[in-house]
Amino acid sequence: MTKRVFEAWKGSNKFILGGRLVFGPDARSLPATLLLIIVPVALFCVFVARHLRHEFSSYNAGYAILVVAILFTIYVLILLSFTSARDPGIVPRNLHPPEEELRYETTISADGRQTPSVHIPRTKEVMVNGVSVRVKYCDTCMLYRPPRCSHCSICNNCVERFDHHCPWVGQCIGQRNYRYFFMFVSSSTLLCIYVFSMSAFYIKILMDNQHGTVWRAMKASPWSVALMIYCFIALWFVGGLTAFHLYLISTNMTTYESFKYRSNSRSIVYNRGCANNFLEVFCSKVKPSRNNFRAFIEEEPPRVVTLPNTTRESAKADEDNGTRRQKVEDDLDIGDDLMNLSQRCNAEEATNDQPHHTLDIDHERAGSIRTETRHGSWGRRSGSWDISTSDVRESRSFTTAKEGRG
Numbered sequence: 001m002t003k004r005v006f007e008a009w010k011g012s013n014k015f016i017l018g019g020r021l022v023f024g025p026d027a028r029s030l031p032a033t034l035l036l037i038i039v040p041v042a043l044f045c046v047f048v049a050r051h052l053r054h055e056f057s058s059y060n061a062g063y064a065i066l067v068v069a070i071l072f073t074i075y076v077l078i079l080l081s082f083t084s085a086r087d088p089g090i091v092p093r094n095l096h097p098p099e100e101e102l103r104y105e106t107t108i109s110a111d112g113r114q115t116p117s118v119h120i121p122r123t124k125e126v127m128v129n130g131v132s133v134r135v136k137y138c139d140t141c142m143l144y145r146p147p148r149c150s151h152c153s154i155c156n157n158c159v160e161r162f163d164h165h166c167p168w169v170g171q172c173i174g175q176r177n178y179r180y181f182f183m184f185v186s187s188s189t190l191l192c193i194y195v196f197s198m199s200a201f202y203i204k205i206l207m208d209n210q211h212g213t214v215w216r217a218m219k220a221s222p223w224s225v226a227l228m229i230y231c232f233i234a235l236w237f238v239g240g241l242t243a244f245h246l247y248l249i250s251t252n253m254t255t256y257e258s259f260k261y262r263s264n265s266r267s268i269v270y271n272r273g274c275a276n277n278f279l280e281v282f283c284s285k286v287k288p289s290r291n292n293f294r295a296f297i298e299e300e301p302p303r304v305v306t307l308p309n310t311t312r313e314s315a316k317a318d319e320d321n322g323t324r325r326q327k328v329e330d331d332l333d334i335g336d337d338l339m340n341l342s343q344r345c346n347a348e349e350a351t352n353d354q355p356h357h358t359l360d361i362d363h364e365r366a367g368s369i370r371t372e373t374r375h376g377s378w379g380r381r382s383g384s385w386d387i388s389t390s391d392v393r394e395s396r397s398f399t400t401a402k403e404g405r406g
């Protein structure tokens with residue numbers, strides 16, 4: 001049966017409602033975050049705002065305190081869901097390394113045998129606002145990360161304009177949800193200030209009504225005191241975070257960049273002036289998601305990568321010497337820097353009149369390479385392909401089968 005994209009997703013995300021909502025792998029922290037918001041507000045409504053209803057006789061204005069608290073909390077929760085349950089800007093993985101970036105090389109061994117190899121450069125330069133920026137190749141996603149993109153180790157995805165992974169919302173903060181994240185944090189700050197002020201106001205009213213001291217008023221409404229303490233502590237976190245992100249937005253920096261390139265000029269590349277930076281974050285159109293999690297996966301036909309002529313010559317030379325089978329095994333032994341994506345060099349291809357020797361890369365193979373990457377066997381040293389024992393076995397048996405048929 002055809003699977004949907006989210007059912008075969010290689011990242012660590014969690015999906016609900018048939019792939020309509022996407023979370024990070026640590027989304028279970030979300031209920032705790034919800035409780036930290038909803039419980040204090042509920043206590044505020046019951047023990048503080050309820051008593052303030054009749055304090056302003058004209059037009060029952062006291063009700064507004066209760067209504068504002070409830071509506072503002074709903075607004076904060078909507079912002080939280082926008083931050084947490086949507087694609088933060090995941091760059092879809094490639095099934096194969098970008099063919100146009102492959103570098104073919106031929107190494108000559110001591111006995112004069114030529115061995116073709118292919119690798120992919122670790123970095124490449126791209127231009128951003130007229131400045132050259134080096135971007136890295138991501139082994140897991142098999143792509144050159146766009147500028148400002150980073151691979152989140154928790155979600156196991158490359159995320160555009162990666163800011164950080166937020167454990168409180170259980171999601172990456174990136175290109176598509178940074179605005180909502182900031183609005184969530186800053187609104188939470190305002191909610192804290194609101195609850196704190198109204199609780200303090202209620203204490204003041206109790207003091208005035210009972211002509212007592214502040215201590216007596218606090219004793220009369222311990223929940224007000226508890227809420228004020230809670231909001232005071234929470235303000236240090238959310239308020240501090242709001243201030244920090246205001247600074248980051250004004251300089252057009254991400255949290256990741258601010259820690260990584262503290263003394264580097266890289267962030268200046270993106271800085272378009274304070275006002276423009278704010279406009280970019282708050283008034284630019286949110287990019288549509290590059291992932292359709294609910295789409296059905298289409299089978300991709302096998303691909304063919306062509307190696308230069310030298311490869312063919314060496315293959316032919318081997319064949320002439322009657323060492324065709326030996327060659328495959330040798331290549332596999334040399335393994336480390338070989339393009340052993342499938343290494344199905346067979347007699348038919350080597351002897352026909354095609355100008356190039358061809359190597360097939362099929363769908364499952366690409367998949368198996370990717371799996372190995374997670375275990376670090378994708379050669380990090382030079383961006384070349386390593387080969388696993390199972391590959392060796394498979395290719396050998398394949399060759400044997402071919403020979404048996406021939």
Ligand SMILES: [Zn+2]
Nearest residue numbers: 138141151158
């Ligand atoms: Zn990646």
Ligand SMILES: [Zn+2]
Nearest residue numbers: 152155165172
């Ligand atoms: Zn993440």
